[in-house]
Amino acid sequence: MQCQRCQQKDANVHITQIVNGEKQETHLCQECAQDMKISLGLPPLPSQNLTNLLGFLTQTDTGDKKERDTKCPNCSIPYKKIREAGCVGCSECYHYFNSYLDPILRKIHGTNRHSGKTPKRLGGSYMIKRQIEDLKRDLKQEVEKERYEEAARIRDEIIALEEKMARGDDR
Known part of the structure; x- marks a missing residue:
């Protein structure tokens, strides 16, 4: 588009x-x-209050030169600027600076995953992929706890969802 x-x-x-x-x-x-x-x-967006809070929470200077000089490969914004402004430069910043942003997002929101509405243009396959990611995380936890029956049930659910995606059935 x-x-x-x-x-x-x-x-x-x-x-x-x-x-x-x-x-x-x-x-x-x-x-x-x-x-x-x-x-x-x-006018300022309501989310700017959140970004100001994000900026405030990240203003502690660790003194780590590598951290200050790190730049997003997509938009070239340095982490230092993100920390000062409380805003990322592009969607790739979330992935690239994940190790820095993850604890902050968890502190603010209680999670680091979006749990609101998603645009219809993303389609159902996005939700299925996300569900598979969640199930894989659950599967790993069940195996670590040696709950093999529950792990097998989750594995089967993952397989069914992956087959559904392969067929192109996103409902």
Whole structure:
């Protein structure tokens, strides 16, 4: 899907708004999304309070030069800037800086996994993949506790879900 503003780059920012009871979707590239925010003068998002809290919680300087100099390979934002601003530069930052962000997200939210709504465009296969990940984690725990019957049941459930995905049945 291309950016609706510049019509040149792939859209990676998807905005859904409800205006007068009608749903409006806008699909933008990263650059146009940043330009729109500045030119529209949007009010601070409610999530910015959370990002300010994230920034506050991460402001302790460990003095680790490697940590301060580490940059995301996708957007090149340094971890130091994430720590100061409380915002990541792109979705890859979550993966790349996972070891730094994971404890902070767990402290704030109680978990490091999204548990809210997911966009319909992701499809059911996303939810199945996520369910398989959770089951694999459960399977590992059951094997460690030597609960082999429960582990076998979970294994069978994983196999069934993987077969379902292979068939393309995402319901």
